[in-house]
Amino acid sequence: MNQAVISCLHANLPAVEAVLKDIELQGITNITCLGDLVGYGPQPNEVIELIRDKKIPTCQGCWDEDVVDGLDACDCSYPSQLAEKRGHFAHQWTTDQLTKDNKDYLANLPYSIRKDKCLFVHGSPNSQHEYLLPDMDAFAALERVENARAEILFCGHTHQPYIRELADGSIAVKIKNAAPKDIQEKEIQLPMRRIVNAGSVGEPRHGGTKATYVVHNEVTNEVKIREVEYDLELTCKAIIDAGLPPIFAWRLKNGFEFAEQAEDASHVCER
């Protein structure tokens, strides 16, 4: 049986509709969303209402959290003061647009969703703001999955889809400076675990313009990254018409991979 995992919708209604259509065409009814329904894009209420209408289980993303609780990330999330200014503007615009009912919905989203051996989070099990990048230290990545007691960790937040398998791991340990009877040496075998990043439906940053999501076969454990075309012009026009910063439309249209990416994406803001 297949399940679809979507993330980082970012108020881009045409992209969300196109992805949901693609999922439907494959006969998949089991969908999980990893949050960031809002932010940057021009249709926050419409996207929330579509997800609510479809009753798609969703966990809270960093934008969803910030819109409800106020900004809790510092300027480390942005590569420049100008980018930070634009981010703050989008935050305020989104907050002003959202209905109270939709804000309440975002406020009550869970941080994570667990289904058997699968754990679904926005950033990492530690924080909605932590980026699990594909080249992150392999032991640290494995620790995120293992300490969350999962076999497969589904995440988003980076806007770059990937499937990472961590296998054949071991760590040798030795107790030093102890009484001879307490001195031990042992090798611990590490379990095979996977991290699956669903990419982004509404604001891809993989170097192309297509929306991405993943399909997981729960029987074979196979995971596939799906790319979906959508009406980009429609979203870009809506961004301009809404008075949002034109750069948001520009980077969508060009599929820029690194536009406005945080300088140190592995940094976790503690504020």
Add this chain to the structure above:
Amino acid sequence: MIERWALVSGLKGDLDTYELIQKDLKKTPGNITLFVLGDMIGPEKNCNRLLHRLINPNSNDLQPWCIYGWWEEQILLESGYRGDQRAEALRINKGEEVVKSLTNAVDKSFLNWIAALQFGFVELDCGLIHGSSKDIGENLTLDTPPLTLLDRLARLQVNRLFTARSKEQFHLELTEGTVNSEVEDLNGNFKKEQKVPQKAVIGIGAGKNYTLYDVGTDNTQFVQAGYKSEKRIKGFGML
């Protein structure tokens, strides 16, 4: 000159123990740097004399380099140094009386000094912290999964992590590690074998139990203040 670190924690206002440690260290050969890894204060006794001594060392004292620990975090929380948060974890686990005892044990004039202390030090390739690089309240022990220890080392980008929170004394070496990583993305498949060099996590103890670390040889010695150390020497030569 041999360079050694003395790593102390959990004094909790006990000036007598601190003086005993200072006395020990005067007899210890080498160039000693004294690190106090938090919990200088606690609810059990008045901490003002110890704090005054740490801030204003006697002329023949080793200069202490202090960071804040779990109890310092609690008093800072309770005293409004962390915004709206209060020491709720302490209140729930130990009760209102302990919260009051803690705030009564430390004169308010010391709070700004405590608030200015750092979370930890990074010296050479070593991290010196109270709990862990994830949480000041995290206990790292011999039973902590090695994967977790590696993560806490990686967060500080160090090869040695000295921790005090568990109050235990131990020296656990992670001698070797390997894991295969295979990433598939829109550009293809990438395989990589990652190995870790030798790393270690060292529990330094608390109160009278402290640790000497020989920077040159990477040896630790677990010491009890006032104990005749000649009987316990391991690899350091005569003290």
